[in-house]
Amino acid sequence: MINQNEKAEIKFLEGPQSRFAELKFIASTLLELIRCFRKLYSIGPCITFFGSARFSEDHPYYEFARKAAGEYAKLGFTIMTGGGPGLMEAANRGAKEAGGKSVGCNIKLPIDQNLNSYLDKWVQVKHFFVRKILLVKYSFAFIVMPGGFGTMDEYFESLTLMQTGKIRNFPIIIFNTPYHKALIEHINSMKQQGTINELDLKLFMVTDDIEQARLFIIEHSIKRYGLKPKFQFENEGCF
Secondary structure (H helix, E strand, C coil), X not given: CCCHHHHHHHXXXXXXXXXXXXXXXHHHHHHHHHHHHHHHCCCCCEEEEEXXXXXXXXXXXXXXXXXXXXXXXXCCCEEEECCCCCHHHHHHHHHHHCCCCXXXXXXXXCCCCCCCCCCCEEEEECCHHHHHHHHHHCEEEEEECCCCHHHHHXXXXXXXXXXXXXXXXXXXXXXXXXXXXXXXXXXXXXHHHCCCCHHHHHHCEEECCHHHHHHHHHHHHHHCCCCCCCCCCCCCECC
């Protein structure tokens, strides 16, 4: 059964609406952004993990994300994810176990995506585009773990924003070379066909080494932008 939020979104995407309906959508989106900005105002520099919700706790990808997030939380970064299960949970869990802070930007779906239990602070939003704004806005590095359409959407949007100069060049690190082999081959094909150039290939790193990525983040995020990451917020729950 389609709920009220879905009906509103389907109606909006059908095309032009009345001026009042368009204004109502704009107002509701603006209020959602304001609420989220207020909630996340003091979270400090973040590293965002993109990854699938479908991997269970006993999967090697889960353990890898958990370990990587713990190492980067030790640098003083807040670990940000979509707030759901799978590799998002693994990253938030790794941050908490390392004594760091973790944040989730959860999306309301027809089948509820439950928040994981390792979050210090979280927001829930109606629209994917709002969530992507939040995941990008507060982050000084992006970690791409194995995932599906949503993960690729988040990865390529972040990459495009950097390529076009809409945001600064922050580290984008793709973990798990075997999983992403076909993706990297396709990106190399883009370069060969001339749809991207050599400089675009330098916008991201592909590695299986957590320590190599940690040093890369120190050099290209902390040192480049003069960051002094620290934990800046208390556990306030959600509103």
